[in-house]
Amino acid sequence: MTIVARAGRTLLLMLFASAGTILLVRFAPGFFSDSREMDAKYATAARSEMQAQNQHQVKSWLHGDLGQSRQYNVPVVQLLGARARVSAWLLAQGIFLGWLLAACTALPVSRLPQGGLLWGAPFTLLLSIPTAAMATACILSDAGGPVLVLSLLIAARDFKFLRSMLHRAWRSPHLLQGRAQGLPAGALLRTHILPNVTPQLCALSTLSIVTALGALVPIEVIFTVPGLGQLAWSAVMNRDLPVLVAVSLLMACVVGFAGMLSTRTVTLEAA
Amino acid sequence: MKKRLPAAILLLLVLGGVVALRLSRYDYAFQDRDATMAPSTARHWTGTDELGRDRTVRVAAALLIDLTGATVAAAVTTTMAASFGLLAAFSPRWVAAILMFLSDAFLSLPWLFLLMMVRSVLPLTASPLQTAVTTFLVLAALGWPACARAIYRGALVLRSADWMIQGHACGLKTRQLMRLHLVPHLRPLFLPQFLICIPAFIMAEANLGALGLGVAEPMPSWGAMLLELDNSALLARSHWVYLPIALLVAVLLLLESFTTEVETHA
Numbered sequence: 292m293t294i295v296a297r298a299g300r301t302l303l304l305m306l307f308a309s310a311g312t313i314l315l316v317r318f319a320p321g322f323f324s325d326s327r328e329m330d331a332k333y334a335t336a337a338r339s340e341m342q343a344q345n346q347h348q349v350k351s352w353l354h355g356d357l358g359q360s361r362q363y364n365v366p367v368v369q370l371l372g373a374r375a376r377v378s379a380w381l382l383a384q385g386i387f388l389g390w391l392l393a394a395c396t397a398l399p400v401s402r403l404p405q406g407g408l409l410w411g412a413p414f415t416l417l418l419s420i421p422t423a424a425m426a427t428a429c430i431l432s433d434a435g436g437p438v439l440v441l442s443l444l445i446a447a448r449d450f451k452f453l454r455s456m457l458h459r460a461w462r463s464p465h466l467l468q469g470r471a472q473g474l475p476a477g478a479l480l481r482t483h484i485l486p487n488v489t490p491q492l493c494a495l496s497t498l499s500i501v502t503a504l505g506a507l508v509p510i511e512v513i514f515t516v517p518g519l520g521q522l523a524w525s526a527v528m529n530r531d532l533p534v535l536v537a538v539s540l541l542m543a544c545v546v547g548f549a550g551m552l553s554t555r556t557v558t559l560e561a562a
Numbered sequence: 563m564k565k566r567l568p569a570a571i572l573l574l575l576v577l578g579g580v581v582a583l584r585l586s587r588y589d590y591a592f593q594d595r596d597a598t599m600a601p602s603t604a605r606h607w608t609g610t611d612e613l614g615r616d617r618t619v620r621v622a623a624a625l626l627i628d629l630t631g632a633t634v635a636a637a638v639t640t641t642m643a644a645s646f647g648l649l650a651a652f653s654p655r656w657v658a659a660i661l662m663f664l665s666d667a668f669l670s671l672p673w674l675f676l677l678m679m680v681r682s683v684l685p686l687t688a689s690p691l692q693t694a695v696t697t698f699l700v701l702a703a704l705g706w707p708a709c710a711r712a713i714y715r716g717a718l719v720l721r722s723a724d725w726m727i728q729g730h731a732c733g734l735k736t737r738q739l740m741r742l743h744l745v746p747h748l749r750p751l752f753l754p755q756f757l758i759c760i761p762a763f764i765m766a767e768a769n770l771g772a773l774g775l776g777v778a779e780p781m782p783s784w785g786a787m788l789l790e791l792d793n794s795a796l797l798a799r800s801h802w803v804y805l806p807i808a809l810l811v812a813v814l815l816l817l818e819s820f821t822t823e824v825e826t827h828a
């Protein structure tokens with residue numbers, strides 16, 4: 292698929308996501324409605340007031356403010372700016388450390404003929420613990436923080452894929468021959484394995500981003516990190532739907548863009 | 563044998579939950595105000611929470627509610643995914659493109675954000691039972707895209723199989739082919755998809771509940787029970803506070819092990 296087609300598809304996905312979220316918000320009970328509407332005496336005035344509010348909402352979207360936050364009473368874009376930086380830094384650290392941990396464990400384990408199940412057991416255990424519980428355990432034991440929880444989660448998710456990917460690569464005939472000829476493992480890894488598994492690694496990185504974004508909410512809420520996850524949670528609790536729509540769209544953009552990049556990388560590699 | 567052991571332990575846990583609920587004198591919502599935050603006693607084997615509710619009964623009820631909810635949600639999701647996947651595989655290309663685009667749109671948003679959004683637009687006055695049903699229905703409604711993609715790929719491969727072409731040549735209708743040949747062939751794909759969804763939904767409910775967006779009180783759920791871990795006074799009094807999380811991890815590990823075995827044999 293060409294870059295243009297892929298970008299078009301991603302754009303269409305985002306448009307679809309925005310239409311879906313706006314529809315969801317429009318029909319949410321209690322949203323865009325006023326108790327005065329129940330009283331015939333005030334109904335007309337309330338409706339015209341709501342219409343003005345809706346128009347203001349649309350205008351602020353067109354203006355680039357992404358609407359007005361109901362709980363903070365500030366433009367949504369102002370809230371997103373500062374918090375996006377915090378979340379992006381947390382995501383970058385978590386994903387980097389998670390990948391490092393998964394790769395450092397998967398590389399030696401993938402060369403073992405047996406015992407992969409045993410080495411994978413801690414990661415399986417980690418996958419069975421809800422993120423919220425893992426974060427609470429960190430707070431209770433007064434050890435670790437949001438980066439540790441995020442990186443453990445990413446490592447647990449990616450280890451299985453990395454191990455099986457590398458396991459297959461080590462057992463391919465040309466590598467067996469290279470090993471039989473006495474080529475060092477580092478050289479084999481650099482010249483044969485990494486170039487072959489790069490497309491899969493790119494696809495896996497998109498999966499890591501989606502996983503990390505999903506884990507962002509419980510982690511930021513429990514560790515009180517002022518990021519996008521916490522903002523989304525507080526928007527849900529206070530029914531601040533303009534903020535929620537903006538955060539969800541931002542997430543859709545990030546995932547769509549990451550997916551687009553990974554597919555493009557795979558295409559380039561295949562070429 | 564490997565497959566039967568986790569299934570047997572899970573069955574025992576469920577039976578234990580049913581027996582605990584049957585034998586107990588208390589309801590999961592009953593508050594023993596004379597025994598709030600009590601440690602293990604003869605009246606309350608695993609102690610009580612901050613409202614004096616019996617922990618054994620609440621853990622047993624949470625186990626049954628979550629397992630039932632997740633199983634039903636997984637069945638709904640698999641049915642939806644199978645319908646979408648099969649429809650896409652046996653429709654003209656443009657219909658398949660639209661259906662797969664729809665699944666991509668769902669996949670483009672992280673699960674928890676979608677769940678939070680859908681949960682946030684529900685009425686605030688919903689009863690605990692309604693919130694439980696809604697939570698699992700929302701999970702079912704949002705969990706189908708990945709399964710649908712897997713089933714679509716499997717069905718595409720089978721569509722061009724020799725026996726399918728022969729069936730068409732013999733005059734069998736697409737519906738007959740699907741019912742008699744395709745669905746039985748796809749069963750090894752449906753079962754792991756169904757089984758994968760159960761722990762995923764339990765985990766999602768636990769995370770939602772821990773954020774206060776899952777099943778509403780007083781109905782017990784894993785997520786709501788995880789909130790007990792935030793109460794330092796309760797933690798200092800009894801180690802039984804860790805029972806729900808320990809049981810949850812055990813159940814998830816057993817489900818994971820069972821699913822892996824089924825996948826390996828499928």
